[in-house]
Amino acid sequence: MKHTLRALALAALLLATAACGKPGSPPVKGPQPEDLPVYKVDTGFSLPASRTWEKAKKRGRLVVGVKEDQPYMGEKDPASGRYSGFDIEIAKMTAASLGFDPATIEFRTIASANRETALQNGQIDYYVGTYTINDNRKKQVGFAGPYFMAGQSLLVRRNEKDIKGPEDLDGKKVCSAAGSTPYQRLQKDFPKAVLVAYDTYSVCVDNLLTYQVDAVSTDDSILLGYAAKVPEELKVVGKPFSKEPYGIGVPRGDDALRLALDDALEADEKNGDWKKAYEATLGLSGQPAPKPPAIDRYPAG
Numbered sequence: 270m271k272h273t274l275r276a277l278a279l280a281a282l283l284l285a286t287a288a289c290g291k292p293g294s295p296p297v298k299g300p301q302p303e304d305l306p307v308y309k310v311d312t313g314f315s316l317p318a319s320r321t322w323e324k325a326k327k328r329g330r331l332v333v334g335v336k337e338d339q340p341y342m343g344e345k346d347p348a349s350g351r352y353s354g355f356d357i358e359i360a361k362m363t364a365a366s367l368g369f370d371p372a373t374i375e376f377r378t379i380a381s382a383n384r385e386t387a388l389q390n391g392q393i394d395y396y397v398g399t400y401t402i403n404d405n406r407k408k409q410v411g412f413a414g415p416y417f418m419a420g421q422s423l424l425v426r427r428n429e430k431d432i433k434g435p436e437d438l439d440g441k442k443v444c445s446a447a448g449s450t451p452y453q454r455l456q457k458d459f460p461k462a463v464l465v466a467y468d469t470y471s472v473c474v475d476n477l478l479t480y481q482v483d484a485v486s487t488d489d490s491i492l493l494g495y496a497a498k499v500p501e502e503l504k505v506v507g508k509p510f511s512k513e514p515y516g517i518g519v520p521r522g523d524d525a526l527r528l529a530l531d532d533a534l535e536a537d538e539k540n541g542d543w544k545k546a547y548e549a550t551l552g553l554s555g556q557p558a559p560k561p562p563a564i565d566r567y568p569a570g
């Protein structure tokens with residue numbers, strides 16, 4: 270009982286923080302269910318060439334890996350257990366195209382460092398969570414997409430004066446997620462930064478707010494969400510310094526599933542659902558809907 274009360278008080282505090290921006294600025298709200306598109310379920314869809322699809326069909330539902338602490342991308346409401354964000358919408362719209370009712374998706378939170386293993390050992394059918402497509406990862410998993418282009422950036426405290434870009438990080442404590450491309454890039458290109466790694470970016474943000482680190486570095490799409498929640502405390506600085514094309518991770522070798530997801534993404538970009546989903550989620554952190562990048566149907570093998 271005592272714990273429940275404390276959890277409720279904390280949730281109320283977080284909600285209050287999320288709802289009040291700078292004085293005079295409009296309140297920052299999360300995705301509103303009534304603004305989200307309703308995706309048409311393709312009930313006649315069948316994909317016998319995909320082992321993953323067949324397994325999910327037998328099970329009666331899809332299991333999709335996501336993030337749970339990235340505002341506007343993939344966020345879990347601790348009270349209701351519901352997930353929301355642009356990645357969650359990508360999962361729902363593609364599920365509908367594959368013949369699964371989005372309401373029945375089982376979302377599973379998987380951290381950056383564990384994505385490949387989760388796909389390899391069949392813990393999830395596919396993964397939608399700010400997952401950069403690159404050649405190294407392609408040796409372990411397959412990727413549909415890209416469905417969005419992000420870029421590495423920096424989040425600092427609002428009163429920060431010294432850090433304006435990655436060239437100012439010498440001797441500074443910079444936090445990122447283990448197993449992520451931003452962490453690897455800092456290590457390689459900015460070796461004088463003092464790196465700190467955690468499983469999740471939200472822990473990095475807590476460390477930034479309590480002066481344990483000087484900056485958090487990952488994709489702008491993720492950082493803008495944290496900044497939008499507490500704009501009086503945090504800001505994103507400089508220009509993005511990498512290209513992070515987001516893909517849907519699938520088990521390697523299941524090319525039937527990968528190409529079906531490519532088709533689904535392309536259809537949703539054409540029929541307007543992609544844009545509507547963006548505007549109701551990630552668009553809330555301040556950037557207008559971009560043109561989605563071209564889908565890369567790379568050959569099997």
Ligand code: GLU
Pocket residue numbers: 381398399400401446448449450451487488513
């Ligand atoms: N997009 C980057 C990556 O896949 C950073 C975001 C994340 O860790 O999910 O590593």
